[in-house]
Amino acid sequence: MDNELFVIVLALGCGAILWWGCARLPRADRQIIASVPIRQTVPGLWAGLNLTYYGLILATAQCIAVTLFCILMGSLGYPPWVIGLPAGVMLMICIPASKIVARVVEKKKDTFTVGGASFVGFIVSPFILSGVNASGFVSIPVLPFLAALAVSYAIGEGIGRLGCISFGCCYGKPLGACPPSIARLFSRLHFRFSGRLKKAAYEGGFDNVPLVPVQALTSVLHFIAGLLSTYLFLNGHYRLSFLTAVLITQSWRFASEFLRSDHRGGGRLSIYQFMSVAMIAYSFFIVSFLHSAPVLPQPVALGLKNVATLPFFVAIEMLWVMMFFYVGKSRVTGSDILLYVRKDRI
Numbered sequence: 196m197d198n199e200l201f202v203i204v205l206a207l208g209c210g211a212i213l214w215w216g217c218a219r220l221p222r223a224d225r226q227i228i229a230s231v232p233i234r235q236t237v238p239g240l241w242a243g244l245n246l247t248y249y250g251l252i253l254a255t256a257q258c259i260a261v262t263l264f265c266i267l268m269g270s271l272g273y274p275p276w277v278i279g280l281p282a283g284v285m286l287m288i289c290i291p292a293s294k295i296v297a298r299v300v301e302k303k304k305d306t307f308t309v310g311g312a313s314f315v316g317f318i319v320s321p322f323i324l325s326g327v328n329a330s331g332f333v334s335i336p337v338l339p340f341l342a343a344l345a346v347s348y349a350i351g352e353g354i355g356r357l358g359c360i361s362f363g364c365c366y367g368k369p370l371g372a373c374p375p376s377i378a379r380l381f382s383r384l385h386f387r388f389s390g391r392l393k394k395a396a397y398e399g400g401f402d403n404v405p406l407v408p409v410q411a412l413t414s415v416l417h418f419i420a421g422l423l424s425t426y427l428f429l430n431g432h433y434r435l436s437f438l439t440a441v442l443i444t445q446s447w448r449f450a451s452e453f454l455r456s457d458h459r460g461g462g463r464l465s466i467y468q469f470m471s472v473a474m475i476a477y478s479f480f481i482v483s484f485l486h487s488a489p490v491l492p493q494p495v496a497l498g499l500k501n502v503a504t505l506p507f508f509v510a511i512e513m514l515w516v517m518m519f520f521y522v523g524k525s526r527v528t529g530s531d532i533l534l535y536v537r538k539d540r541i
Contacts, residue, residue, distance in 0.1 A: 197494045197496050198429040198430065199426075201425075201429070201499075202425055202426050202429070205350075205421075205422060206422050209418040209421075212354060213357070213414050216360055217360065217408070217411050220357060221360055221363075221386050221387060221388050221393075223389045223393070224390075225248055226361055226390060227245045227246070227392070227525070227528070228246045228247060229245075229246045230532055231243060231246065232532045232534065239535055240531055241531070241533075242532075244525075245529065246525070247362060248358065249361050249362040250358075250518075250519050250522045250523015251358075251519060252354065252355065253358045253518065253523075254518035254523065255515065256352070256353075256355035257351060257518050258514055258515045258518070259350065259354060260351025261282065261347070263346065263350055263351075264344065265278060266499060266501060267339075267425070267429075268343050268498070269497060270493050270494065270495050270498030271339055271493060272493060273335065275501050275502075275506075275507055275510075277335065281327045281333075281340070284323050284327070285319075285320060286514075288316060288319060290518075308467075311470070314470040314473070314474060316348075317348075318474075321341065324340050336490050338482075338485060339428075341481065342424070342434070342436040342437035342440070345424060345441050345444075346424040346425050346436060349417045349420040349424060349440045349444050350418065350421035350422075352417045352444065353417030353421060354414070356410045356417070357410070357414060360410045360411070362393065363396060365409060365455065367454050367455055367456060368454055368455065368456040369404050369407075370382070370385060370405045370406065370407065373407065381407055381408065385405040385407065385408055387405055387406070388403070390402070399457065407454045409451055409454050412447075412451065416447045417443075417444055420440050420444050423439050424439045427439060429495055430492055431491065433490065434482050437478065438482060441474060441475060442475060445471040445474045445475050446471070448467065449471040449472065452467060452468050
């Protein structure tokens, strides 16, 4: 019952986060958390650095994904120090890849792509694990490792897409430009981004225009994929867990591109769609040719002990801070901050 209860609690948490995000984050006051003065331009007036909800949400999503990965692998009896080595290498590759791929595909140096980073991580993960295992320090079964990665990605991406709602990026097409069937389907369930700092407004010109809620749909489908795959993983169906997470998330990634209105690169099909097809094909290749010794499932409580320690808490907090300042510093918005003395309170 522990495994089922864990999935239920995870589902309730995902549902609460999604409800809050869809209701609050499209608003203009849910984009910038704070503006920090960094240099004085004229007496009393400072140029500010904007810190975003986008960064807060992505940093939190990353930490939740890492925590879930440690719980799942911990349920198989692997302590954090064992799985931390390949996981750390993955993060060192994927974090810079999120910016590099966006620069190559979208020709923009001040943006990030989680889809591009996940593609890079997905391709290199079997090789990273094989190299770590060959070192002799640890021995981790490949299929459960890949399944735990896929599950964690699905849940992490589901949460991370809420950051896109906050920043107004990855936005859908206006309902007026959609086929009548699509327009009717989202006539009541759509996004209206308010505020000239939202990317949908300054890039697409869609300030307060009803748009297809692509980000919310992505979150829903990723949560569904993550929850199904988590249940399969905890019951020992690692191959099916891996395929379920990859097929649902990447099939939707391919389909959702047709509903988006932001710049996705040139061509009738975007490079991200080709990446999705490649990931699906690669996943079938892996499960067809990869064979490993059976791994017996264990209660999830064993994995929860992995994360209920002070060292893990400190490590995950450090990861959150690094991620927040990496993706949370807005590079496309600025601010002027007027500082003065309240003479009536002297």
